[in-house]
């Protein structure tokens with residue numbers, strides 16, 4: 001057994017899901033799952049909705065394997081990467097005993113899922129300019145810390161973490177902790193991310209998602225990438241028919257070569273808009289500063305954040321308020337929209 005699985009909760013290690021093998025039947029007649037035999041004729045869905053999808057759909061694993069250049073055994077499809085975060089915490093943290101380590105300010109879901117599971121939180125704040133403090137992370141590890149969550153590019157600060165600092169943590173804590181590297185925004189970054197070194201680290205889990213760059217937030221399709229034993233452990237925690245057919249169909253469509261090509265073009269457009277927005281925003285009287293971003297949003301500090309929020313909302317524009325969070329005083333997070341949406345926001349903020 002892979003050493004890293006020793007960190008998992010024993011009752012999770014003991015789980016074995018019922019086998020869903022079809023024993024080679026080409027078009028099996030499904031009389032085993034209590035489904036309704038009739039699809040709705042008027043239903044335009046290209047995937048028969050009267051049927052459950054068994055486990056992990058092979059075609060989707062293959063498309064993701066091609067996209068990330070990984071083996072199918074290194075891939076788990078989840079209902080958004082939020083589900084992968086939840087599976088990891090439930091799989092490794094015993095309620096009331098174990099903890100996760102996070103580097104705030106960062107994505108709130110890590111703390112949310114930890115709270116649901118009754119796992120404690122060790123907070124090792126990001127340093128100046130929101131840089132990862134690898135020494136502090138390594139020094140803060142104790143045996144009850146089962147998972148370290150690193151987010152790069154980080155939400156809501158927008159910066160990518162220094163790959164050398166991430167590798168220092170991976171090396172120093174190897175075998176003692178699972179490092180979860182959340183790369184939800186990596187497609188918008190100069191940094192290539194950590195897929196290329198995944199096979200070097202049996203305790204590394206990389207999270208990707210189709211929600212952001214691939215434009216499928218509503219489909220809820222996330223991906224956990226890790227060594228096969230870890231993927232197998234997480235797979236056993238999912239209910240047998242977890243993935244919705246329409247989600248899988250939408251994901252397969254988004255991974256066709258023509259759609260991938262269009263996604264690349266749209267990423268470029270968003271990056272151009274991001275840099276244009278950044279230069280316009282710094283010129284506004286109410287803006288104190290903007291941070292460089294490697295994601296599809298900007299963190300912006302306002303002299304009067306409530307006035308900016310109010311001006312935006314008066315014109316029907318929603319922004320994310322972080323202005324009362326430590327280290328983010330006065331800050332709002334602005335998602336890069338279409339050119340028209342961005343221009344409208346600029347006009348609203350210009351008078352705030």
Ligand SMILES: *Cc1c(COP(=O)(O)O)cnc(C)c1O
Nearest residue numbers: 080081082107155184209211222
């Ligand atoms: C948006 C986001 C995700 C993706 O969540 P999904 O559940 O896949 O939609 C994951 N991590 C971070 C940091 C995010 O901002």
